[in-house]
Amino acid sequence: MPFVTIRITKEHVTSKQKAQLIEGVTALLQKVMNKNRATTFVIIEEVETDNWGIAGKQVSEIRNQEK
Amino acid sequence: MPFVTIRITKEHVTSKQKAQLIEGVTALLQKVMNKNRATTFVIIEEVETDNWGIAGKQVSEIRNQEK
Amino acid sequence: MPFVTIRITKEHVTSKQKAQLIEGVTALLQKVMNKNRATTFVIIEEVETDNWGIAGKQVSEIRNQEK
Amino acid sequence: MPFVTIRITKEHVTSKQKAQLIEGVTALLQKVMNKNRATTFVIIEEVETDNWGIAGKQVSEIRNQEK
Amino acid sequence: MPFVTIRITKEHVTSKQKAQLIEGVTALLQKVMNKNRATTFVIIEEVETDNWGIAGKQVSEIRNQEK
Amino acid sequence: MPFVTIRITKEHVTSKQKAQLIEGVTALLQKVMNKNRATTFVIIEEVETDNWGIAGKQVSEIRNQEK
Structure with a gap:
């Protein structure tokens, strides 16, 4: 599970x-753990680029600089 | 807390x-743990059915098959 | 689920x-959401009092002051 | 990291x-841990006031009572 | 990332x-998202069977019944 | 909070x-958000280096290579 x-x-x-x-x-x-597929849950959380920071900067700012 | x-x-x-x-x-x-109500936090996260998988399938797909 | x-x-x-x-x-x-018991997961995470802070202080420190 | x-x-x-x-x-x-800025990730999750509870009440309800 | x-x-x-x-x-x-390997983080959290519940029961209890 | x-x-x-x-x-x-200190919670989760991966490798392996 x-x-x-x-x-x-x-x-x-x-x-x-x-x-x-x-x-x-x-x-x-x-494959790796022999876990039961029926009770395997996966959740994808999409985070706004304004709300994600890396190296002290917002990703939205990094994306703007890349343009 | x-x-x-x-x-x-x-x-x-x-x-x-x-x-x-x-x-x-x-x-x-x-009731169970004698925890202080004043400092008990509860957060509800609603996840899009496209973003939740069970048994290797998106819930959105499972819902479509149920129709 | x-x-x-x-x-x-x-x-x-x-x-x-x-x-x-x-x-x-x-x-x-x-009861509230009519969710299926079979696919309801609950995880309890026990956190060391040294690793939990409230109001800027470690719980371990707060517990010491309560003694 | x-x-x-x-x-x-x-x-x-x-x-x-x-x-x-x-x-x-x-x-x-x-400053505190000497961690590498380049591999430090920060995510901000904004939670609707209807979905956040404290002391058994929704924050949206608490905000209404404050008005 | x-x-x-x-x-x-x-x-x-x-x-x-x-x-x-x-x-x-x-x-x-x-492969799926063309994400950069260098900034992909994966954390594995191992949860005690006493602390994981499914269908309203502790996994530790379920494992005992399986014996 | x-x-x-x-x-x-x-x-x-x-x-x-x-x-x-x-x-x-x-x-x-x-300072930034004018949040109430009394209801600010901070949890520190320490993760074993065997259980943390970056760039597809365990940190424990990366640390061994650094020696």
Whole structure:
């Protein structure tokens, strides 16, 4: 009964990509740990770039500088 | 000073239901653990069905199949 | 398929109390939200009093002052 | 490589305040723990006042009573 | 810069299995989302079976019944 | 009523450093957001280096290579 949380920045993540992450993590836990797929939960949390900081800066600011 | 996080799918949860969850969890911690109500925090996180996976599938997909 | 995390200080929590918290939260989600008991997960995280701060102080320090 | 999550109520938090929280926490970890700024992550989670409970009540209800 | 948390029960997880989970999740995020490996964090949280509940019961109790 | 979680690797963190992190984060939230110190919670989670991955590798392995 694993519980996985994936936090990524909210930048045009498609539903198909989310489905691939969910299936991929579930398969990985089954393969490595022999965990039951039926009770494997995966949650994807999309975080606004204004709300995520790295190296002391907002990702939104970093993205602006990259332009 | 307990801190409780309740993650549920975002599917028409009413404000009254949220109030009942918050009061219910707070009362439970007081009853079982003798915790102080004043410093008991409860956070409800509603997760989009596209972002929650179980058994390798998105809940949004499971809901579609149930229709 | 709710997922609940209960964080409390690590101060002589008994296995019976943990069982009561788990059953209590599961019953609450069934009653208020009609959630399926079979896929309700509850995790209890016990945090050392040295690692929990409130009002800018470690709980371990607060406990010492209470003596 | 610290990872910090700051949960606050969603009540008119400005982008500048978020930037100050991110820089402040990153500087604190560098100063106290000598942690590398480049791999310090900070996430700010803004929680609706309907979804945050304290002392058994929703913050939205507490805010209404304060008016 | 994804941040992934994997919660599993603390039941004889080997260091090699942990390494495989970390590499597997990192590779998955690179493949599906084109995320930078260098800033992908993965944390594994092992939870005591006494502290994990499913369907209203402690996993420790469920394991005892399975014997 | 902010709630802050600080995750760092478990590598000889002293009680004094924890006290400084708790006081520092509490003061920061008061200064930037005018948050009430009395209801500011800070939790420090120390994670074993075997259980923390970055760039696809366990920190324990990275530390061994640094020697």
